Amino acid sequence: MLTILAIICILIGLFFMVVGAVGLLRFPDFYTRAHASGKCDTLGEGMMLVGFILYEGMTLISVKLLLLAIFIFISSPTAVHALVHVAYSRGVAPWKKGDERQ
């Protein structure tokens, strides 16, 4: 039962990782790509780690995986913010509706 739940969590995580990759390819400019990769990767990795925790059960490895999930949820938005901030301060113009793809 717990294994099935774990597999469902991992599949949801994989779905969001794939969506993030597709968004990275389809979206028109740097900022919108940051949206796709930043949000979907965070939830995708989080869901996969939750799946691993459910699969592993109550061991020390689960605690380490939980710490890893917390770290990703703090560091991933920070990394996206750092990238976007540098792009914005260096004058990368945001894409407007109707513009060409960059």
Place this chain on the structure above:
Amino acid sequence: MSLKGNRSSIAGHAVVFILLMIFWLLLSGYLDFFHVGSGVLCCGIVTLISGDLVFTEEKSLLRSARIFFRFILYIPLLLMEILYANIDVAYRVLHPSMPIDPGILTIETPFEGDVLRTAFANAMTLTPGTITVDVCGGTFTVHALVLAGGEKDLLETRDIQNHLGAIFEEGA
């Protein structure tokens, strides 16, 4: 770096040392003399060097603990918001005509604390269609995926804003 400071400073150092020690034991998993001994040594050195970074003078230990536990209670709400935001982004990525209309917004907040601003910026990057681009004082520059839905997104962000303000005991 004087350990002769007031009592709250010593208590702060003790709490930092205990937290570091718990973290060490969780990561190592060994309980023999060598591993615990080297853990005590390492945590002691780290506490001596940077123990005063976690608990600053103006915030008491009790208040920090209260903020911490209230923040933990807030996490499920944040996770629901993150799930909603991700489904929204997934819809916009997978829709054949890609219904996006991005643009830059600014959001004014009355927030003062560094931790509160960081938490708000992180929450905004993860939730509805926005990425924090720049923080200048209490003003957040934000890149929104859908400008037309900006009002709605902004309202939801204000909801987060109110929650975080209440958690960190600052006006929002």
